[in-house]
Amino acid sequence: xxxxxxxxxxxxxxxxxxxxxxxxxxxxxxxxxxxxxxxxxxxxxxxxxxxxxxxxxxxxxxxxxxxxxxxxxxxxxxxxxxxxxxxxxxxxxxxxxxxxxxxxxxxxxxxxxxxxxxxxxxxxxxxxxxxxxxxxxxxxxxxxxxxxxxxxxxxxxxxxxxxxxxxxxxxxxxxxxxxxxxxxxxxxxxxxxxxxxxxxxxxxxxxxxxxxxxxxxxxxxxxxxxxxxxxxxxxxxxxxxxxxxxxxxxxxxxxxxxxxxxxxxxxxxxxxx
Amino acid sequence: xxxxxxxxxxxxxxxxxxxxxxxxxxxxxxxxxxxxxxxxxxxxxxxxxxxxxxxxxxxxxxxxxxxxxxxxxxxxxxxxxxxxxxxxxxxxxxxxxxxxxxxxxxxxxxxxxxxxxxxxxxxxxxxxxxxxxxxxxxxxxxxxxxxxxxxxxxxxxxxxxxxxxxxxxxxxxxxxxxxxxxxxxxxxxxxxxxxxxxxxxxxxxxxxxxxxxxxxxxxxxxxxxxxxxxxxxxxxxxxxxxxxxxxxxxxxxxxxxxxxxxxxxxxxxxxxxxxxxxxxxxxxxxxxxxxxxxxxxxxxxxxxxxxxxxxxxxxxxxxxxxxxx
Numbered sequence: 001x002x003x004x005x006x007x008x009x010x011x012x013x014x015x016x017x018x019x020x021x022x023x024x025x026x027x028x029x030x031x032x033x034x035x036x037x038x039x040x041x042x043x044x045x046x047x048x049x050x051x052x053x054x055x056x057x058x059x060x061x062x063x064x065x066x067x068x069x070x071x072x073x074x075x076x077x078x079x080x081x082x083x084x085x086x087x088x089x090x091x092x093x094x095x096x097x098x099x100x101x102x103x104x105x106x107x108x109x110x111x112x113x114x115x116x117x118x119x120x121x122x123x124x125x126x127x128x129x130x131x132x133x134x135x136x137x138x139x140x141x142x143x144x145x146x147x148x149x150x151x152x153x154x155x156x157x158x159x160x161x162x163x164x165x166x167x168x169x170x171x172x173x174x175x176x177x178x179x180x181x182x183x184x185x186x187x188x189x190x191x192x193x194x195x196x197x198x199x200x201x202x203x204x205x206x207x208x209x210x211x212x213x214x215x216x217x218x219x220x221x222x223x224x225x226x227x228x229x230x231x232x233x234x235x236x237x238x239x240x241x242x243x244x245x246x247x248x249x250x251x252x253x254x255x256x257x258x259x260x261x262x263x264x265x266x267x268x269x270x271x272x273x
Numbered sequence: 274x275x276x277x278x279x280x281x282x283x284x285x286x287x288x289x290x291x292x293x294x295x296x297x298x299x300x301x302x303x304x305x306x307x308x309x310x311x312x313x314x315x316x317x318x319x320x321x322x323x324x325x326x327x328x329x330x331x332x333x334x335x336x337x338x339x340x341x342x343x344x345x346x347x348x349x350x351x352x353x354x355x356x357x358x359x360x361x362x363x364x365x366x367x368x369x370x371x372x373x374x375x376x377x378x379x380x381x382x383x384x385x386x387x388x389x390x391x392x393x394x395x396x397x398x399x400x401x402x403x404x405x406x407x408x409x410x411x412x413x414x415x416x417x418x419x420x421x422x423x424x425x426x427x428x429x430x431x432x433x434x435x436x437x438x439x440x441x442x443x444x445x446x447x448x449x450x451x452x453x454x455x456x457x458x459x460x461x462x463x464x465x466x467x468x469x470x471x472x473x474x475x476x477x478x479x480x481x482x483x484x485x486x487x488x489x490x491x492x493x494x495x496x497x498x499x500x501x502x503x504x505x506x507x508x509x510x511x512x513x514x515x516x517x518x519x520x521x522x523x524x525x526x527x528x529x530x531x532x533x534x535x536x537x538x539x540x541x542x543x544x545x546x547x548x549x550x551x552x553x554x555x556x557x558x559x560x561x562x563x564x565x566x567x568x569x570x571x572x573x574x575x576x577x578x579x580x581x582x583x584x585x586x587x588x589x590x591x592x593x594x595x596x597x598x
Contacts, residue, residue: 004380012374019365096361100419103326103354104378105347269329271320 004106009114010121017084017122026083030126033076034068034134042141052150052231057138060145062160064138065131066234069171072130073227077171078178078203079196080126085119085182086195089265093190099270112265116183116258123179124172131168135161151236167230170243173250174226178203180254184261190272220245223253277340278303279427279458280325284334287320287482294320296482297334302427302460302475307453309473309490310462313574317482318462322357322431325460326350338427355429355460359436360416364405368396368415371404375419383422390418393448409436417448428452430461434468446471466570480574493569500568501542503532504558511554514545521545531558 017023041047041057041064048054051070056063069077089112092098101111147160155163181202185195206224210216219225229246232239280302287295295317302308310318323329324336327343327350335342341349362371372390376383391397394414399407407415413433420428433449434442449472453459463469469476470490477487486493505511508526515524515534520541524534536542542559549556 002380004378008377008380012377015370015374016363016366019363019370021365095363096359097363099323099326099328099357100361100375101378102328102347103350103356104375104423105351105380106378107347267330269323271323271329 004104004110006110006113006117009106009111010117013088013114013118014121017118022083022087023122026080026122026126027129029076030080030130031133033072034064034130035137037068037071037134038064038137038141041138053147053234056148058142060147060157060160061135061138061140061142062145062147062157062164064142065134065164066167068130068134069167069230070228073171074207074224075200075203077127077130077175079200080130081119081123081175081179082182082196082199084122085179086186086199087192088115088119089183089186089261090190090192090195093272094192096272102270108266109262112262116180119179119183120176123175127168127172127175131164135164149236150231150234153236155236163233166233170230170233170246171227173246174223174229174253177223177226177250177253177257180257180261184257184264187261187264187268221249221252223249226250277337279306279339280308280460281337281340282321282325282334283337285321285324285331285336286333287317287324287329288332293482295324295331298479298482298484299334300477300484300487302458304426304458305453305456306458306460306475307449307473308458308460309469309476310460310479311464311466311469311476311570312462312479313464316479316574318479319357319431320482321479322355322429322460322462325429326353326355326357328357352426353429354420354423354425354427355431356416356420357429357431359409360412360419362404362412362415362419365403367401367403368407369400371415372400372419372422376422379423383424386422386424387418390421393421394418395444410438410441413437413441413445417445421452426458428457428459428461430459432463433461434463434465442468478570478573485573501534501536502558502560503534503556505532505549506555506557507553508532510552511549514548514552514554518545518548 047057047063048067051067053063053066053070057067092101102108144157144161146154146156147163148154178199182195182199185198186192189195189198203224206222209222210219226242226246226249229242232242278301280300282298282300285295285298286293298317298321310321312318320329321336324331325338325343327347330344338349338353343349362368363374366374368391369387372387373384376387388397391400394417396411396414396418399411404412404415413436417433428449430449434445437445446468449459449461453472459472461468461472473490475488476490476493478485503511503515511532512524512526515521515532518541520537522535522537524532526532536545546556546559
């Protein structure tokens with residue numbers, strides 16, 4: 001006697017994501033932006049020298065994913081994550097399909113966690129896809145060459161590639177926190193657009209908080225600050241403090257968001273549709 | 274588990290702010306019943322069904338299916354299937370994939386019954402089409418298929434014929450009758466009298482969230498008594514004879530039209546004709562006609578008086594006929 005559980009829900013959530021246009025909108029953007037950046041670098045004489053690693057884009061393709069990460073960290077990648085995470089519960093409300101799946105043999109909590117896993121999987125896949133495309137496109141444009149670190153030392157191309165992969169991994173921590181917040185809004189608002197826009201506004205507002213006099217002390221604990229924590233890996237020796245802080249600060253945003261979302265999902269009346 | 278009633282509602286109440294959608298509903302659906310949950314739109318039928326399926330939480334009371342509380346675990350729904358309002362599916366997936374999804378969420382061998390369920394609802398040749406392109410009737414049938422793959426002992430259907438064309442309604446009723454004949458207990462909500470009369474052996478009539486009648490359909494018809502049309506040589510005298518007479522109720526007269534009243538049984542009519550003859554009011558016309566369920570339904574659900582008063586009237590009529598309380 002087989003009993004379905006969270007993994008069953010997770011597999012079908014992925015299946016549903018594969019069948020929805022929204023999924024490909026986000027993934028398409030995750031691919032197009034680094035490709036467009038690479039084309040721009042290839043046809044223009046210089047690089048974006050105002051950002052870290054921008055002045056190295058003509059020297060090594062490994063600088064491409066790092067510059068893309070810097071440009072996209074505050075709104076672009078959070079938007080891609082929110083496109084699915086903000087929709088994954090609200091979409092069921094809009095379609096009226098929540099009642100369809102809640103009256104089968106899977107508990108509400110299993111459905112919720114299946115959705116969380118699927119939303120996280122999408123966010124991880126989108127960021128890694130974008131990083132991979134940026135790296136490949138960058139190498140095609142500028143070659144697979146050593147890359148200077150933020151400390152002024154230069155690491156080999158192989159080491160640089162590993163640092164790029166690790167940077168993407170560190171960046172995923174605040175992105176998953178953003179996904180968690182989007183899931184919360186998706187569950188509470190029951191409206192995809194409100195959840196996606198709300199998540200983006202949340203990400204941008206965190207940036208603005210530090211402008212308010214007296215609140216600049218909050219900066220280390222804002223989620224937006226953690227978007228740049230991966231830069232600690234690009235120092236010699238590696239600066240682990242911002243990375244460790246990113247881990248617990250991201251968890252501090254993600255866990256309460258998911259806990260509140262789960263509580264709301266378990267207690268909600270499914271009266272629509 | 275099977276010794277427990279398929280559905281047992283006890284004091285079930287659901288409030289939305291100041292609005293009481295379901296008000297202290299208690300009823301029992303027994304094994305083998307085709308139970309009609311009858312009432313006008315907005316009477317609280319769907320809300321009750323949602324509570325039976327664990328989709329919404331009662332404010333008070335409880336809904337149990339096979340003795341288990343669906344609010345606590347979906348295990349309570351192991352032998353239950355159905356849909357509330359229109360069945361909903363993922364429009365961007367085809368029907369077969371939708372059924373595979375719900376079968377995966379059912380577990381066990383539900384997947385192996387998909388082909389058979391599609392055959393039963395005659396959608397096998399459209400199984401590869403996206404549900405987004407389905408008509409309302411096709412979605413209703415797909416909803417039945419999704420229910421059947423659970424091989425339920427209890428089928429809960431909310432207005433199953435709504436939106437169907439006459440042929441679709443006939444097919445849906447035939448399917449429900451067949452499933453019932455195969456031993457499935459069915460509870461269906463409906464505002465269609467003909468549907469309930471054709472399919473159900475027991476009914477509950479709900480009005481403004483409250484049950485105003487629950488019992489056998491035949492007993493309900495009997496409880497409705499006989500509606501009689503009376504014309505005499507002196508209707509004023511006849512009205513006096515009719516008033517407060519045992520077995521006679523609901524006496525009405527509109528202008529010059531014949532008097533109408535309800536008689537509990539034929540003996541009451543015999544006694545009345547003797548009394549009229551004694552009073553000197555000669556009978557010119559005394560025409561009995563059986564009250565339809567529709568008449569009673571409208572009286573129970575649309576009358577000016579409150580539901581309680583009408584339920585009391587029905588109980589009084591039932592007292593005289595030995596019908597349900």
